[in-house]
Amino acid sequence: MINNSTTDTNSLPLGEMSEGQRGNLYNYILGIADNSLILGQRLGELCGHGPSLETDIAETNISLDLFGQVRSYFQYAAQISGDDAATEDTIAFLRLERQYKNVLLVEQPNTDFGYVIVRQFLFDAYHLLFLRELEKSNDQTLLAIAKKSVKEVSYHWRFSSDWIRRLGDGTQESHERVQEAVTDLWMYTDELFHQTEADQAMIAEGVGVDTAALKEIYYKMVSEVLEEATLEVPENKYFHKGGKQGIHSEHMGYILSDMQYMQRTYPNMEW
Amino acid sequence: MSEQEVKNLEEIFEARIARDEKIEPKDWMPEKYRKTHIRQISQHAHSEIVGMLPEGNWISRAPSLRRKVALLAKVQDEAGHGLYLYSACETLGISRDELYDQLHTGKAKYSSIFNYPTVTWADMGAIGWLVDGAAIINQVPLCSTSYGPYARAMIRVCKEESFHQRQGFEIMLKLANGTPEQKDMAQDALNRWWWPSLMMLGPTDAESVHTAQSMKWKLKRKTNDELRQQFIDQTVPQADLLGLTIPDPDLKWNEETGHYDFGEIDWDEFWQVVKGYGPSNKKRMKDRVGAWEEGAWVRDAAMAYAEKKEKRKNDIKRAI
Ligand SMILES: [Fe+2]
Ligand SMILES: [Fe+2]
Ligand SMILES: [Fe+2]
Numbered sequence: 001m002i003n004n005s006t007t008d009t010n011s012l013p014l015g016e017m018s019e020g021q022r023g024n025l026y027n028y029i030l031g032i033a034d035n036s037l038i039l040g041q042r043l044g045e046l047c048g049h050g051p052s053l054e055t056d057i058a059e060t061n062i063s064l065d066l067f068g069q070v071r072s073y074f075q076y077a078a079q080i081s082g083d084d085a086a087t088e089d090t091i092a093f094l095r096l097e098r099q100y101k102n103v104l105l106v107e108q109p110n111t112d113f114g115y116v117i118v119r120q121f122l123f124d125a126y127h128l129l130f131l132r133e134l135e136k137s138n139d140q141t142l143l144a145i146a147k148k149s150v151k152e153v154s155y156h157w158r159f160s161s162d163w164i165r166r167l168g169d170g171t172q173e174s175h176e177r178v179q180e181a182v183t184d185l186w187m188y189t190d191e192l193f194h195q196t197e198a199d200q201a202m203i204a205e206g207v208g209v210d211t212a213a214l215k216e217i218y219y220k221m222v223s224e225v226l227e228e229a230t231l232e233v234p235e236n237k238y239f240h241k242g243g244k245q246g247i248h249s250e251h252m253g254y255i256l257s258d259m260q261y262m263q264r265t266y267p268n269m270e271w
Numbered sequence: 272m273s274e275q276e277v278k279n280l281e282e283i284f285e286a287r288i289a290r291d292e293k294i295e296p297k298d299w300m301p302e303k304y305r306k307t308h309i310r311q312i313s314q315h316a317h318s319e320i321v322g323m324l325p326e327g328n329w330i331s332r333a334p335s336l337r338r339k340v341a342l343l344a345k346v347q348d349e350a351g352h353g354l355y356l357y358s359a360c361e362t363l364g365i366s367r368d369e370l371y372d373q374l375h376t377g378k379a380k381y382s383s384i385f386n387y388p389t390v391t392w393a394d395m396g397a398i399g400w401l402v403d404g405a406a407i408i409n410q411v412p413l414c415s416t417s418y419g420p421y422a423r424a425m426i427r428v429c430k431e432e433s434f435h436q437r438q439g440f441e442i443m444l445k446l447a448n449g450t451p452e453q454k455d456m457a458q459d460a461l462n463r464w465w466w467p468s469l470m471m472l473g474p475t476d477a478e479s480v481h482t483a484q485s486m487k488w489k490l491k492r493k494t495n496d497e498l499r500q501q502f503i504d505q506t507v508p509q510a511d512l513l514g515l516t517i518p519d520p521d522l523k524w525n526e527e528t529g530h531y532d533f534g535e536i537d538w539d540e541f542w543q544v545v546k547g548y549g550p551s552n553k554k555r556m557k558d559r560v561g562a563w564e565e566g567a568w569v570r571d572a573a574m575a576y577a578e579k580k581e582k583r584k585n586d587i588k589r590a591i
Contacts, residue, residue, distance in 0.1 A: 051566020
């Protein structure tokens with residue numbers, strides 16, 4: 001779909017974007033991509049340790065899809081960063097912890113398969129709704145990435161929601177374990193809908209997705225599956241936040257010390 | 272069945288193999304053929320899934336996004352190989368759970384190479400280049416083995432293994448042409464993986480059992496020593512291309528034989544690892560058994576859910 005309006009950011013050649021527009025777009029892209037980066041990293045830790053060969057393969061697949069998306073986003077971010085030395089890898093590996101913008105949900109640990117699936121499920125529902133809107137972005141590059149990713153993420157959603165049903169409506173033990181994970185991780189859902197300054201600026205430009213408008217349908221979508229799975233939908237008053245501002249949980253430093261290990265130990269080399 | 276009848280069937284069976292016909296799951300086969308195939312195919316399947324662990328160890332630390340994606344995809348391919356091979360093995364009348372049980376109790380073996388630790392990024396290059404390389408030498412002849420499901424699985428597997436080998440070589444090439452630290456890392460990996468890769472092709476012919484029967488059934492077409500020689504002859508020029516030194520002072524080209532001569536393999540080390548005392552045997556089994564045991568509640572849940580779903584479907588049918 002080609003958008004002919006003259007106010008969209010991407011109808012301006014990169015060189016004609018103002019410093020502020022450029023900075024907002026850059027931060028906006030990182031805000032999207034960091035979620036996929038950190039969740040992909042978490043899933044990568046599991047490789048070879050799944051409850052069955054089939055789930056192992058599926059989780060690796062999801063991780064691969066997420067890293068594929070990350071590369072497209074970061075390649076674009078590198079282009080508009082205004083820094084000639086920026087690459088997908090400098091953006092992925094060489095930031096300080098406070099500069100990563102992922103939500104707290106995706107950095108939560110692989111406590112057990114129940115937590116892994118619930119984390120995936122709570123993120124996939126959001127991710128799917130988000131990408132369906134990003135497909136209408138005024139920014140042609142983001143639109144193209146969304147178009148490609150939405151197919152992958154529909155599959156992720158199908159995988160994780162099927163497992164929620166199996167675990168919730170499986171055995172007594174699985175029901176209890178997955179309920180515990182839902183209750184624990186629910187506190188991280190609200191942050192998905194928080195908007196940063198860059199988000200708001202990009203929404204105003206018709207580039208970004210108005211996530212506030214997705215919140216109601218998100219909770220409906222997630223609750224329907226939980227109820228089908230005979231699980232209780234938590235009714236939290238309190239939620240956690242901070243990831244989008246770079247204030248992460250204690251887990252994040254360890255994720256980065258693994259992820260950045262090679263780039264930090266052997267600076268300025270090609271691999 | 273009388274002894275004479277069995278003997279006749281066996282003769283017909285061997286004649287079919289000699290004519291290069293494929294044996295399929297429903298065909299009659301001698302018990303020994305079935306058992307030998309279960310042993311070899313499951314050993315191969317176990318090697319694929321245990322083999323995911325040493326490389327899986329570097330996924331979270333891969334040095335670039337491109338390398339991370341390629342490594343994830345490679346380890347996932349190995350899981351896929353495990354899947355095809357377990358399926359091929361199941362056609363011989365054994366369940367996957369039984370096969371896992373044999374692995375977890377130590378009754379079944381897997382390739383001893385995976386009992387070495389991966390300590391640097393260069394090990395991802397060395398494994399792809401040498402270990403997948405040696406695997407290909409072992410496996411290409413199996414693409415025309417007599418048991419149909421195994422032969423077909425091997426055709427798919429071999430295609431992907433060649434891709435892995437090229438990818439591993441490319442990692443090494445990048446390191447070998449890199450900074451002094453990178454070059455050292457590559458040489459160190461070659462030093463550590465070279466001898467275990469030679470051992471991977473199996474004990475020397477004098478020590479190897481079952482070979483004659485396996486040759487007849489096309490489970491083996493060359494002896495371990497022939498395969499090893501082929502691997503060395505193929506790999507030395509590649510090491511030269513990388514500018515790396517193979518850690519064997521006795522290695523030299525023999526004009527007369529048209530092959531490389533090479534030094535003595537430390538068979539004591541080989542048997543130590545095969546018998547379960549290699550540097551990472553305990554860790555590998557702990558990871559496999561741990562994943563299996565920790566996953567039990569998940570597999571039970573999936574089974575219980577499927578049963579409930581089936582029952583509900585039947586209840587609805589009955590109600591209509
Ligand atoms: Fe393989
Ligand atoms: Fe293999
Ligand atoms: Fe391989």
